[in-house]
Amino acid sequence: MSQFAFGSGNMWGYQTQDANGNTIANITPLKFGEVQDVGIDISRDVKLLYGQLQMPAAVGGGKMKIDVKAKFARIAGRVFSDLFFGQTMTGGTLTGVQNDTTGASIPSSPYTVTVVPPSSGTWSRDLGVVDSNGVSYVRVASAPATGQYSVAAGVYTFAAADTGKQVFISYAYSATAAGAKAMTLQSLPMGYVPTFGMDLALGFGGKQMNWRFPNCVASKLSVDPKQDDFTENSLDISVFADAAGIVGYVYTSE
Known part of the structure; x- marks a missing residue:
């Protein structure tokens, strides 16, 4: 039977380093609540080699990148803190x-x-x-x-x-x-940013397609209130390779 996926799936993020470069000893996974939409865009540059003919004689791959955008409705200060700001939260x-x-x-x-x-x-x-x-x-x-x-x-x-x-x-x-959380946003030196991993699980008909990216940085956090609808939050994520060159993992049931 063919495999399909339905719905926006379930998504988790987990900070691995704070904005100061300190490794997180006890990694705490955070679930994105009420995920509305997730997009994974994988793109590469291609270089075309031409000779005297109209069509390329060879095509080579250039730079490649993976961008993820997630929209979610549940408001959780820890998601903002751990995955975007990388700064400390206080409770109570x-x-x-x-x-x-x-x-x-x-x-x-x-x-x-x-x-x-x-x-x-x-x-x-x-x-x-x-x-x-x-x-x-x-x-x-x-x-x-x-x-x-x-x-x-x-x-x-x-x-x-x-x-x-x-x-x-x-x-x-x-x-x-x-249950209250508070965070003071401080201006950090250039280059300081938290890193995190993320998992996305998509399922349908008893089968799964799972994506895992262990090394991510968030480039944009948006909070979009509306006059007559629920507020949506969105996070733009860039994926990068680890020291071994591993960018991520894809698992399918098929």
């Missing part, structure tokens, strides 16, 4: 954003609105105030006039003349969350 702290869509009325004296971050979090940064018409209030250091506000530690102060007006307050906050 969530930095969230509260985009106010319900609004609050400015009360009478002392004309303040105190925000309450979710998950018993702590206010960390102001992201602005708008009125019911979508007009932005202007932040000032103190003593706000009409259409202005000041803020300290999550307490927003408005002008007495704005009492009763509806305002929508947005802000950032931090909270403790067991």
Whole structure:
């Protein structure tokens, strides 16, 4: 029976060296969740030798490359960190954003609105105030006039003349969350990049075609939010040979 493949398959990546060139002692495979699309492009340059005739007398192979592009939906900070940035992640702290869509009325004296971050979090940064018409209030250091506000530690102060007006307050906050991950992106010296391996398994009718590339570098990471659809992430990957000249492996059931 002939072999076919159906669907986008299952894909894993695993960092083998961090961006500083340190070998990873305990390699941790990471599965790409909800893979949408994978493309493997294998191309080579060809060199044509001509004599006095119109057609080539010989054709030789030149440079060759393997490029992989994977689109996936599941958001996993470790995939971004291990396979693209190669930098350290810390766990347990969530930095969230509260985009106010319900609004609050400015009360009478002392004309303040105190925000309450979710998950018993702590206010960390102001992201602005708008009125019911979508007009932005202007932040000032103190003593706000009409259409202005000041803020300290999550307490927003408005002008007495704005009492009763509806305002929508947005802000950032931090909270403790067991599954949360945080990464500080640093500018590294030229040439510093993490390396990783990847496996792609494609199956149909009880048969498999598996691709394995032990030496990869990611050249591009894209995160594409959409207005009315799920966000897709994509990773562009370049494959290279090891010291023995091995680029990868292909296995088929046939």
